[in-house]
Amino acid sequence: MRTMPPESARSGARHKVAGGKTFGARAAAALRPGNAGVVYALVLIVAVLTLLSSQMGRPSYLSPTNVINILDQSSLVAILAVFTTVVLISGNFDLSIASVSAFGAAMALSLVGSLGLPLAMAVALAAGLVCGAVNGLIVQLVGINAFIVTLGTMTAVRGLVLILTDGRTITAKDPEAQRALIALQSGYWTVPHILAILGVAALVVGAAVALLARRTGGSPLKGAVIAAAGLVVAVLDPVLGFELRLSKPTYYLIVIAGVTWAVLRYTVIGRRLYAVGSNAEAARLSGINVNRYRIGAFVLNGLGSGFVGVLFAAKLLAINPTGLQGTELTVLAAAILGGTSLFGGFGSVLKSVVGALILFTLDNGFNVLNLGANYQGVIVGTVVIVAAAIYTIAGRQRQVRRVRDSGAAPQSPEESGVEPERQESLR
Amino acid sequence: MRTMPPESARSGARHKVAGGKTFGARAAAALRPGNAGVVYALVLIVAVLTLLSSQMGRPSYLSPTNVINILDQSSLVAILAVFTTVVLISGNFDLSIASVSAFGAAMALSLVGSLGLPLAMAVALAAGLVCGAVNGLIVQLVGINAFIVTLGTMTAVRGLVLILTDGRTITAKDPEAQRALIALQSGYWTVPHILAILGVAALVVGAAVALLARRTGGSPLKGAVIAAAGLVVAVLDPVLGFELRLSKPTYYLIVIAGVTWAVLRYTVIGRRLYAVGSNAEAARLSGINVNRYRIGAFVLNGLGSGFVGVLFAAKLLAINPTGLQGTELTVLAAAILGGTSLFGGFGSVLKSVVGALILFTLDNGFNVLNLGANYQGVIVGTVVIVAAAIYTIAGRQRQVRRVRDSGAAPQSPEESGVEPERQESLR
Amino acid sequence: MVDTPLLSLEGVGKSFPNGTVALRGARLTVLPGSVHGLVGANGAGKSTMIKIIAGAHAPTSGTVRWKGEEVVWRDPGAARKAGVATIMQHVPLAPTLTVLENVFLGAPGPWRLPRARRREFDRLLRRVHYEIDPDAEVADLAIGERQMVAILQALAIGANLVVMDEPTASLAEGERQVVFDVVRRLSAQGTAFLYVSHFLDEVLSLTDRVTVLRDGTVVEEGPTAAYDEDRLVQAIVGRDLLAAERRAPAPVAADAPVALAVRNLSSPAGVRDVSFEVRRGEVVGIAGLLGSGRSEILHAVYGADSRARGEVLVDGRPVRRGPRAAVAAGMALVPEDRNAQGIVGAFPIWKNISLPDLASLSSARALPREAAEAERAERAIRDLGIVCPGPEALVTELSGGNAQKVVFGKWLYGGARVFMLDEPTAGVDVGAKADILDLVRRFAAEGGAVLVVSSEFEEILAVATRVLVVREGRIVAERPAHETSEEELLMLANGFGGAHDAA
Amino acid sequence: GSGGDGATQAASEKKEYTIGVSNLGLSFPFPSAISKGIKDEAAKLGVKITELDAQGKADKQSNDVQDLIAQQPDGVLLLPVDSGVAQGLADKLKASNIPTVAVASQVGDPKTRQLKDVYPGLVALVTQDEPAAGGKAGEIAAQILPEGGKMAVVEGAAGFAEVVLRYQDFPKAAEAKGAKFEVVARQPGDWVQDKAQSACQNMLASNPDVKLFYAESDDMAVGCAKAVKSANSTAKIVGIGGSKLGVDAVTSGDIAGTVCFKPEDLGKLALDTLYKHLTGEQKQDAAFVTYDTPAITKDNVADCTPQW
């Protein structure tokens, strides 16, 4: 029984390269329960809630309004979960996010009247950044455990919020300021002809991939498939005519999660961050500045918390000294439900977002089903554990299955042997 | 520089050499800032508070009443910290303690009228035990991360409390039951002539140690020193005439912490628990049943939480559905301030108790100094970080010193075990 | 009774969840009181077999017999109780406990540290002629000392069969000898040993019988007396190996440009005023006893020890402190503790190999080109003969020697000019060792400068042009490789002789 | 109202109303008791209730209100977690044309808006008058300690509007009755018995001559009473809230007095107010509706049947 890395560890890349797995195989791998368990858990929960709500004669659970609402409600916590995932991947831990968000909100609200929104927002972001930097510097340079440091800053920053608000609710009184804040957060953007847009995008990307592959001598098949799919989707648009109508915070979430995911997945920064979290000493000896990456993760988290704080301020138009208290646990739960390891080196921001969606889907489900408050706690707790169990066990089974699949193809030593001629060509 | 275990991980034992360091040297090692940092932090905080309170013309901070109060106020959280330390040492993590305590309290209060205190208490303890067992079984046998499991049970058990209380405060109405509960928790026990008792105890222990040492051919010096100290203390008693007057929960704490410490320090259970937390694979290969120890730690923690719940019920004679919410973070902070590692294998229950004392001393200090509520958060947060920093840095200096020490006295080949004759026979 | 084997394995197979088949119908027979050698190339399945014997893995097929009876170990504790003590390859110890407690980790009895244990420990030390502080914390020990603790742990339980998986891989000569003595003495008293090693001379001199594994199956089995080194090598790698033996290179011309210059380097970790130079084309060996500070010197030179003070120049240009600057200046470090310092366990092979040189494998130095990375990984797998299912295999799933090759492979293609190798062949099989030493020579031949730390003086002499002897963090002697011998190096390392030529 | 049967019959003729309740936290006894009052009354009136629990979090309440709006109820009872945040929620409800009654806490920044100046757009604010209740507590204090003296305040958790509101009229009221109290200490008891007990213990240690503790909730007053007893102090304790614990303690003499809040009546009153508005029986706009919160001492403890 050797300690296995969490399933998520085995995501993405490993089925791709050298062996030259096909595009389809890669997609199939990404969809296995062991990899995408959290997604299946979400689907299951939504399915159960939809069934229940139709049985109880309530309005359709999957109505566009409700789906838009769930996305809107979870977006701020999901944004926090994205940044927290980055810190967790780097091998650290941050309990102070909710306090920092509240601090950012309090800053924004108390300054927006006098400075205007852009400046107030800048100050709030700067405040978040400073909090993150303080966390990072103390944890990395003094070398104290991140749990105790961020517990300390959580308390201290909450104290700052208290001082700033003087124990009362702060509101944005100035109507001008209020309007600016509302514009930042409230309302929906509609993207018409979403299918056409996605289709054309896929067409362009596919063509580019195919051309690149041909240039580097690879197979253009993958690009062609993408392009073809894009074409089909684009052609369907006039018929189906979907439009995408989401709240502004949902768009913020999509952009932030998308960019963060792409950076982690496709850039040197991402690769190094995972290396730092997985084995800091090996990363350091490979020439990676471990402190820079870890402190950077904290700073990003602080900045993100400040930003979410401003969004909260804009959403609630008020913040009281205890505002957002306890949100850090929800955020951590989202990240860990998404399969992020508490010990660093593993995690996916997209799955953390799904983790957040699970938690908010439950809350929303209770509201829609009008379930008695007394039973909600027991259900949430149980669902969280069961969701985690489902894909822990699914991941384990997948592994066993793989053995059966591939047990018959052993390598012979000749194949892997060191051939003298080849060695000459080293360096 | 090789990967270092966390500073705190380098405890007292390492300063002793094979020759067998003397009793005095061992005591000195235990008192070094790197080892006893949390104690020094407490002393510093108390000193500052004493100074401030005398400067502000308040009654002496170190008055017996106030000291008794601090001990009383921290005792329940400190008991929780003792058991949590056991779970942390075993390499796990438990967020559910506060919920389980509240559940135990609710059980005890709702049953004490009909069943009487002993039975109600048994039910509460059993409830705690079951919660702990559920945590342990899911974490160890299903293999889900302890953070997410205990976050789940924390929510679920809190839900049970809500169901049990139906959203209201439960009180013990029956006067008989009330009296029984009060007797369990309230009031003080006075031990007269504490110096005489301690002195005689030391004399007996010292004599026994000396005799044993002589029998086994060791030096009776250590025993003689203990016995002599005991004699001096005992003789001083009639002059000083101290008596020990502490609240009942303080005695419970002393007994629980003392027994737990002794078990961890002196029995094979302790060694195995540390081994399991330090390297589960190594423990398993040595034939230790890892699951048993880890589940056992959870069960103990559940049982302890149930017990503390009963004490809370007895203290408050009422519990409401949100009672004790958030206490888990205070408890974890106490344990980690006490130097317990979040990664398992390292920690001392006594230091966790001191960690709890630090937190409650601060609260008490604010009350005594009448510091405005708005500023308390910032100060608590800062003090927690500074306290952790003090002994992290102290620990590091100790290390550097150690290298210099050893550098000054290089080993000669004779000492290093390779004798010249033997060298001849080397390949 | 003498006829019943103590332990026998029949038709044992083992496949891992990732699809690797490590053993196929393997058999093994250990007679009571004998010393049985188990050899094979990296990834042949030796450790897997040993884990099955120790009860740490369950075999997928086949039977295990202990004292004639078929057994299924429920867990390692059951094997221990029955009398099988195992020293695993990746020394599993509890780092936060003391040496004494680790040695008696599984010991029964109600008390944690009875006095009797201390005396028992002293007796044990005396019996094996070894010295170690019983109250030192294992986390503070160097890797070699930890290996000794693991050995003591296995000896302490007084087993019928002691299984040793590469016990000497990270030991220096002195300790190695301690282990040999113990094996000889205890086997004379009736304890059987199963001994895995890549040092064939050890196997030849120590064992009574030997089993050769190749690719998960037993290819040969017989009395050791029937083998000599060449035949054993042939059996292990399945081909003739070009002489890996001593080929002491000639000293480099004195006017070759200095690639690495170290001046007055000291560190609190135990490096004391070290100065030396390495010229292009030179391979400089660093010899010393366990814990003499060799690794610390490499770390100080590399800048990995931030407390080190002194000057380091590469090609005449000073290098800023820190591994980042060192890598940028063309230095490469292969650390001795590959699991803690060398590999990123969560990464597949290809991501490990590209890690130090990732930027240059990336478009615009920011977007890694995975195809190029994979290509490099495949090249390393070919060049170094890494036994693995493919570049996507996680390094934690590799056998010890193959993981070491991955660490080596990290630095091969990135244009490093100064190589610092700390025990580069620890746990590497004979074939691969020859390949690695060849590589080292070629670095030098192509104008690189190499610094090699090795506990095997023989290996140092085989590859180095010059040897520095380290003792207590100082360079106490310097010898051209072709003018010295293992014996002399050992004397110098122990502080005898050579007072006239302090560095 | 009319009898149960009549109500059901009436309901079948009339429209069956669905009313959404956004409760600030059903695991807190006070709002939970309000909820009970609402539900009991709803059963009588034949009104369907959809009740959402904000669990004490302002941001969750904002989500809950969004979910309520999606369900288009006929009216909403809003028990604000936070007065400032509630302002935005009230605006949203108004924009969706859902008649809303605020319950138990005011809507709008309490710093700038008087309690009785009800936020425009609401049908009504139904609550107890917190400052006035604080004043009543002051009167009790003056009654039991006519000569005044040193006093300590056990505050609620920092950041709650009630911390200020329940104290604000206390000194004035006491002074009006001729007792002058000097505040020597003010420490948070975080609304819970345990912390209040510690706070009182510690304040007594530094101010042994305190004559009066004013605890901003009954739970805290009861905790404080234990501290006073164990320190053998003669200090008197005045609480506020009229909870079961508090009234019991007044009966037993542990605390000198409290102010009787009636959350179940409050819930009933709130629902009635909204219901009458919906049926057109009594249309209201930004009305301030309150009920009597009498001062309770041992003499008139029978007048207060605790509802939470």
Ligand SMILES: Nc1ncnc2c1ncn2[C@@H]1O[C@H](COP(=O)(O)OP(=O)(O)OP(=O)(O)O)[C@@H](O)[C@H]1O
């Ligand atoms: N936990 C594991 N999961 C998957 N594959 C494994 C695991 N452990 C070992 N293997 C594979 O099994 C094969 C045999 O490994 P093993 O460790 O037994 O080799 P070995 O003979 O001990 O080699 P070395 O000399 O390098 O230690 C290797 O191909 C290795 O990659």
Ligand SMILES: Nc1ncnc2c1ncn2[C@@H]1O[C@H](COP(=O)(O)OP(=O)(O)OP(=O)(O)O)[C@@H](O)[C@H]1O
């Ligand atoms: N992290 C550490 N903390 C304290 N002492 C250490 C640490 N690492 C090494 N030492 C000590 O520093 C000295 C030099 O160790 P070093 O590892 O450099 O020796 P070495 O010659 O490389 O031996 P080895 O063969 O074990 O690698 C030893 O006495 C060792 O115990």
Ligand SMILES: [Mg+2]
């Ligand atoms: Mg091996």
Ligand SMILES: [Mg+2]
């Ligand atoms: Mg070394």
